[in-house]
């Protein structure tokens with residue numbers, strides 16, 4: 001029972017350094033968040049030892065009576081939180097949830113219609129090297145060239161022409177809400193199934209601040225670790241009629257033993273997501289993204305070719321458009337890193353620069369909202385980012401401002417052993 005620092009000092013050092021990095025910088029990667037202590041405890045628990053192939057009450061291993069309770073709680077809480085008839089909480093991650101959905105809704109060779117990766121879609125929505133693209137014929141829809149928004153008339157035209165078997169609505173980098181009703185009506189018109197991947201915005205849905213796809217979609221997949229702020233993992237919601245098939249496509253179709261420590265962590269995350277405090281946090285998340293978008297559309301940055309794609313945001317992220325700036329996405333990512341803000345560069349649709357450089361930045365507010373940031377702090381962060389993206393920024397002065405914010409909102413106080 002020796003502690004990690006004794007058993008493996010090199011890995012202990014990694015944990016210590018990463019804790020320091022998370023504490024000392026401002027995390028603005030749109031897909032990241034900070035789990036609460038309760039979830040760290042669950043994930044670092046003895047549940048990691050337990051094999052539990054199968055489903056609660058129908059396991060292929062003995063000794064599952066306690067983990068069954070955890071999985072049933074996760075299932076029931078997920079169903080209640082999102083108003084779903086069925087939930088599977090076993091997918092190890094978002095990508096695994098998506099494989100199971102594709103396996104349940106379509107056959108190899110069937111046509112999948114999803115948002116193009118370059119326009120904000122996810123790898124699992126039809127990228128040629130991914131399972132989705134290798135197993136299926138892919139039809140990619142795009143955003144409109146003028147508005148940078150998805151134009152549902154064009155989606156309909158394309159769906160009528162291509163007759164996909166499944167349409168996937170969802171994104172990894174898109175700053176607007178999707179029209180699930182319109183997607184459902186198009187799917188119905190062309191005889192396709194509708195799959196919504198709400199990985200990014202599930203927390204906003206749980207808080208009632210984003211349209212809920214569950215009533216409109218045949219199947220909804222998600223991650224738990226982005227706006228939902230739970231353990232790194234996935235889950236699937238659906239109408240009851242798809243339940244048996246989805247269960248079988250997760251296990252034994254694709255996975256073996258479920259990660260019971262992660263599943264217990266999902267139960268905790270769904271419980272927290274039903275709270276008023278969580279709702280207020282999601283409100284601060286949205287407000288922070290709007291403050292950032294407004295600031296980055298200001299004339300002082302516009303003068304240097306910096307602006308915001310689609311003219312704003314109604315979710316938890318902002319896509320910074322650097323097509324007309326001398327600064328490219330990689331340089332933008334680096335300069336923000338130097339001032340203590342972590343973001344990721346991102347291609348913009350029809351990006352004139354190559355994928356390793358890009359002309360965009362994806363900046364999200366969920367992690368800082370979890371850290372406690374409100375209007376005042378997001379206003380300060382937005383200004384730091386705006387100043388950093390202008391020519392010749394005073395890096396030291398900006399770095400001092402981010403350090404002050406980080407110090408004012410301590411993270412994981414009292415914990416040194418992770």
Ligand code: PLP
Nearest residue numbers: 093094095122171172197199223
């Ligand atoms: N779906 C969407 C829309 C995502 O943005 C992501 C992750 O970025 C995933 C699925 C995959 O999740 P994971 O990284 O947990 O496999």
